[in-house]
Amino acid sequence: MSAPSIPNLLSLRGASSRGRGEARGGRAGSSSSSIASPTGTVGQRRQQQHDAVIQGTDNDAAVSRMSAVELGYLDDPFAALFAQPQPHPHPHPQQQHPAAGPGPAAVRRLPIINRGTYARTTAIDRLVAQFLADTGPADGSSGGFRQIVSLGAGTDTRSLRLFSSSPPPFSSTSSSGIIYHEIDFPAICARKLRAVRAAPQLRAILSEPETSSPSSTSQQEGQNATPAPEWWTSRGPGGSELWCHGLDLRALALAHHQENDISCSTSLIRGLRTDLPTLLLSECCLCYLSAADAGAVVGWFGARISPAAGLGLVLYEAVHPDDAFGRMMVSNLAARGLRMPTLDVFRTGADQERRLRAAGFDEARQLTVDSVWERWVAPAEKERVDGLEGLDELEEWNLLAGHYIVAWGWRGSRFRLVEP
């Protein structure tokens, strides 16, 4: 990892950045207070700080994923490529090592978090697998091609797991013909590029990445930092493509507001196909935008993807900010500098269903994460997962998992995301 290629957030702490997989990686999100923005207004600076914190949530998720993988909850051979366990972007006493030596190879999350990581990953994987099964090679209308757009994908490994067709539930889906777009902040997009390039084992499923010219400007960069690429792409098996876009989603929202659905240019997202069945994924991403922007991002795709092709959206977000747990959640996240503006608007599962229908999806469904665990995880699998660490406090689990929801909707007849 070459520190200078990381724009301000990372390079400010660049001294601690070392190679991929080492204990001490970049500190995306940890240095929100030190963002230099000489020309920025106070409002811009605050926005940038919030952006930095949001980027930190990606590492949070990656560390949680790594913990769940190491303990056997999830089978994910790619998780280790992206997890940067030390330092935790939000250090708490449990993870401070006074000796200042390298920490353990991975942070072990508590069982309740591991189970939650398992449940959310399982839920979205199953919806994705359902989408792929309905739109696979057997479905001739688009030559077996289909498209997934992961908003705020961060260092998520789903694309790699799909392309490798390895761990369930993707072992039974075809890895062919998947156009997979990942959109995230340029810094995160660049970090993923470095990780992909540095992992020889990925050459089996991904070609050497090609990048856009890195000379173009990017809104995330400081004056003296080497710019991150706007996008990079890599070819996968059977005509599959992986595209990573260093793009602030608010640019899509802005374009949608401005264009008013007239021009419908797809130039912001290179490689986007408007003729393919498309599934949008937002795993704790759109919730960080204003409700208007979040709606506009979905609207941007809705206006472009052909109605005949079909469009689906899978959301994973927090709900119920009004009860005692929810108020504490909002307060605790605020203490980390994290706001979820859409949570004020979509407060319940029913709100999320209405949101999906209002966004033009014919069908909408939603399930809390504790219900996902109850209903989507087979008894034998439950037993296996429970046997890994044991989960002794069900009240706390029901509370926590009851405050997260998977909501999804789809339009058109090309695929149906009925409850898998």
Next chain:
Amino acid sequence: MSDLDRAIAQLRACRPIPEAEVRELCHKARELLIEEGNVVTVTAPVTICGDIHGQFHDLMELFRVGGDVPDTNYLFMGDFVDRGFYSLESFLLLLCLKVRYPDRMTLIRGNHESRQITTVYGFYDECLRKYGSANVWRYCCDVFDYLALGAIVLGASNTLSPSGDGEAQGSEEDIEIEVCNADGQIMSQFPRQPRGAGNSINRQPPRGRSPNGPTSNGVGPSGTAGGGAATGGAGGAVGLPTNTGPPGSGASGSSGGSIGNPAGAVLCVHGGLSPLIDMVDKIRLLDRKQEVPHEGAMCDLLWSDPDEIDGWGLSPRGAGFLFGADIVKVFNYKNDLSLIARAHQLVMEGFKEMFDTSIVTVWSAPNYCYRCGNVAALLELSEDEGGLGIFARSNGDVNRSDGGLIGGGSGVPGSGPRGVLMENDLASLKPGPARRYRVFQAAPQDSRGMPAKKPVADYFL
């Protein structure tokens, strides 16, 4: 200042004590605990606390709300460690206080006082981090093995002692349940309900002796108290006191109550009951000095939960059992208990009475895991002061005169059909002791020398 007092002072400041001192402390504690039976006998007044889980600053708040040691007689029902960030300081402080004031501090074992559980839920890692080795964790685990499995509270009064809040004393004529906030202000009061009819399990001949044996309550105090005047308005239907004077000033009468605990004994245990344990005496026969087993009576006592079921059920926790109201009522009846107090389950309101107030969950970790947003509670049982506590027998009089009265379902939590009972009919399902719950919130983050860095709770992001 003795070494022990110095250690207490240091731990009160949330600073760990040196490993050598921990070793010595644990050694002393074991010598003390080994003398205790599996079921410790505790005499009211006592303040009963539920899970702490390493939330040191909230433990300090608990002491502020409940009174300091040794002024207040405490009974902690386990789960001192894991989850929170200060398991070490919390447990060692409680242990120091136990060694320093053995008669004012009772500690019983929770399911987290276990080698296996602490390696998963944080205490092991915390010891490793704070001392660089697992020695202190080992010392503590050795102490865990000696902790009692339960406690029996004797001598609890049917009436509340003054709450310490100078006001609002006069209305405590026959208050069964009082809920106070952290500042001692009364938030709600519930008058004692008459025993309703219709509970089939109670119409049985009296059983043999209570497991409590001859108790201090058999003498003086219980024989004299009575509460004719006080009970006049306390048929349960109304909460209006007929006697507005201070407790002890206005009522007289003879009790005629049964010998023994006027309010029945209270069993305290971390989790709950076991299908292998039908009598408290059977708990006394267990060999407790071991790691918590994966199954069996000892495991059940630390792991089980009450649930709205009939009989016994499988626990979703993977250890212990679920048990229903019928199980509790039979157990209480057979053991001359009026109440089981237990912890083990997060309750957002801090306490929860179930099954016609035959069992209560007390939870003492506010904003559990710095995330759950719940309040905490502690349960105070007053001392039956005999001749002074003139209301102590009042309930017996009520029952005698209104024995068949149906306890009209008022809005009182836990009201409704609860035991029958004419007191001289049998010594079962005694009227529960008067209970004062003090509800408190998490310690403020920025006061009392809290670490500058707020503990961060994990979410799914």
